[in-house]
Amino acid sequence: MWRRALLTAATLTFCLADATAAGDYELVMHLKHRGLPELQKAFRQISDPDSARYLKFLSQTELATLVGATDQELEEARGWLLRLGAEPSSLRVSGLRDTMSARFSAPAGSANHGVGVEDRGGWWTQLGASQRPESVQFVVRRDHLTRSAASGEKGRRSVFKGLNSSFGEYTVPKIKAAYGMPVDLVAGNDTTLQMVWGPGTFGYSPLQLAAHKVAECPLLDLSKVHFDTANHGKSGGDNFGEGNLDVKMIASFGLNVKTIVSNTNTSASTEEGNGFGQAMLDFITDLAARKVVPHVLSLSLGSLSSGSCKLLCESVGKEGKFTEGECNDFLQTQRQVCMFISDDQTARINTAFQLLAVRGVSVFGSSGDGGSHYSFQPFSGGAIADALSEVSCKYQMPVFPTGSPYIVSVGGTMWKGDGSHPVAWEEDKTYGTGGGFSWQFGMPDWQKKAVAAYLVNTTGLPPASSFNKAGRAFPDISGVAVEGTSQSSPLVAGMFSMIVDKRLSKGLPALGFVSPRLWKVAAAYPGEAFLDVTEGGTALTCDNGFPAAPGWDAATGWGRPIWPGLLKHLGEDEVTADTLVI
CATH class of the missing domain: 3.30.70 (Alpha-Beta Plaits)
Structure with a gap:
């Protein structure tokens, strides 16, 4: 979350x-x-289903020679x-x-x-x-490290609902049933790997996972879940709850896939401050350099992009009530708002995502819990908070890393009545699925036709001046997010791990960066791989936002997964086993 x-x-x-x-x-x-143009060319060809080089991933040695x-x-x-x-x-x-x-x-x-x-x-x-x-x-x-990692949960959502509490209709079996996914489907290939990551107190409780197994997922093999670092988080911390949710979801929907839980830093600054961006860059850089990489990675944590934070403080500064310095200082008192230092930092992270893609890793990221205006919710704390909230409602404020064009952005849905009727996730007009357009990264070619149709045909869009219509559009797809989009990302990632598992068992390569193929399948076979979500939107407390609409939209993407269709369109292709070099 x-x-x-x-x-x-x-x-x-x-x-x-x-x-x-x-x-x-x-x-x-x-x-x-070195060789960034060659890397970008390799990325495009390896990720393009119509390319002769599709899914011919590069090894660590080949990539080191290239860059x-x-x-x-x-x-x-x-x-x-x-x-x-x-x-x-x-x-x-x-x-x-x-x-x-x-x-x-x-x-x-x-x-x-x-x-x-x-x-x-x-x-x-x-x-x-x-x-x-x-x-x-x-x-x-x-x-x-001279201070302990953050252990409090101040500033969190007022109610953090466990999956075994009042949301009984959203149990793992019921979500799988809604998606058409067999509840007893388990992984069959020992080489399939999936991963979740976070810094600070990020971790999980084996006891809670065992209780989750008894309550909702009896086939879950607890021995398949393990840390790859010495840092196992800290119970009671913000990111510990995050890690528990991530592990439950990815392990339940990627059932019995080997699950790696990674915490690469225990500093409080990486959980509550701008050290987070560096911790993410360190992790992604190190991961791309490993000899063995996971097939699927889910990233639930993030914040407003550096471009959004710059726009906020520039706008407040122009009004003359507060200086940009005062704005930046205030944002440093808010939780999960501006955790990336600069566009340069996010650009380097973006390159690292490309490196992972050409290694064969599918990266999924949460689209955010603050609609299209916030990381999480309106600002609080006096006149400057009011001024920032006012500016935030004038613009659509994209978040990162979900705004990277090199990961699959996962938005949030909930049910209206029952599992057959999904709508965009929203809670009390305060929290809701994130969506929008990146200020920093341009729109990739595979998005342009569907996004143009959305912008032309949809009524109720926010003012054109409030967003970058030429930017990377997100989310790509959505999943159940009654616990926030930190639930939907690992949930959907686990489903894709099962597709990868099927592919590996047939001698096929993993899916790597799967967005171009997802958009192609969704456009060519409407209603087969994704159930369109056409209700709800991203406005929340503001008077404008992106509405859900037929086809792709900036609230729920192409919609929620339909397991049989996903398996049909992604579980087979003509790529042979000798292309897999992970």
């Missing part, structure tokens, strides 16, 4: 979760990618780190040769030892810019 997170002071350092000494810190150099640094560039970067005082034995190069890290020793309490921090915009941590090698794009500093 997308929950607003408190941004701490605008610093770009963040915490290490290991057992290093209190004064130790780590520098991570992100090296400039990684040269031996000379790595040697120059290594020498620079050593001259700065790096511990030689700590030097590490990623599997894609696009990052290099090293540990440094510093007196305890010297939080910015030798490191200059640039606040918002530009590269995040500027260190010796005049002396660093040309191949270094930016450098980030991680400090030793």
Whole structure:
């Protein structure tokens, strides 16, 4: 569930979760990618169902050769780190040769030892810019964790409803029945992998998962779920509840697929502040460099995009009531609002999503819980909050990472009467499915025809000046989200894991970046793979938003899954087994 997170002071350092000494810190150099035009070409061809190169994924070694640094560039970067005082034995190069890290020793309490921090915009941590090698794009500093991860749940939705409580009509068996998915369908291939991720207190309770198995999913094999990191979260934290929901959903709908739970940082700043964006970049960068990658990844956490945050503060500043600096400071007191530092940061994350796609990973992301105007709900806290809420209602404020054109954005639905009648998810006009158009990323070709039809044929659209009609449109599809879109993303991701499992058992490759194929199937075979959702919208507390409509719409995408149709159109193709190199 997308929950607003408190941004701490605008610093770009963040915490290490290991057992290093209190004064130790780590520098991570992100090296400039070579061959980006070739990567983008490979991405388009590998993801295009009509291409001869479709689903011919690249291995870690092939990708490192394509985008990684040269031996000379790595040697120059290594020498620079050593001259700065790096511990030689700590030097590490990623599997894609696009990052290099090293540990440094510093007196305890010297939080910015030798490191200059640039606040918002530009590269995040500027260190010796005049002396660093040309191949270094930016450098980030991680400090030793000196404070515990966030453990409170302040600012969350007033009622966090468990799946075994008052929403009994939305049990796993009933949702599967509504989607036409057999309740006893289990994975049959031991190599199929699915993953959920989050920082801070993100984790899950084996006891709660066991109780969920007894109550709703008796065939769930608990031994299939495990962590791949030493960080197992912290009970009571915001992201711990998030992790519990993610695991329950992906494990129930990707039934008995091997499920990886990953928490790559335990710092409070990565759960409640702008360190989240760096934690996500670190995770995605590392994941793309692994020898073995999951077939399906679900990302439920996120916030307003950097472009949305910039628009908010620029607009408030122009009104003259508050300065942009005061706006930024206030946003740092709100939960899960602006957790990405800049467009540069999100662009690098976007590239990492492309790297995962050409490795064969299908990434799914929650579309947000604040309609098309907020991360989560209107701002609170005095006159500046009122001013920001007023600006938010004038514009459609896209969120990230769901606004990336390289993941599948999953919106939310609920039932009107019973499971046969889905509508856009909305709760008390305060929370509801996210949707809209990216300010930063352009609309991919496979979206243009259907989106144009929506914009031309739909009445009740928000003012054209309030959104970027040429931007990436989201969501792509939707799923049950009575617990927020953090329920719908892992739920739908688990269903796609089962399709991948069927494909792997037939000797076919995984689906990789599946959006182009989804849009093609939805347009060519209406009503077969997705049930159209035509009621509801994204306005919530504002007087404008995107309405659900026939065909694709910016509230629920193409609609909710129909399992037999998905399996029919995605479970088969003419790609042979020798193309799978994951």
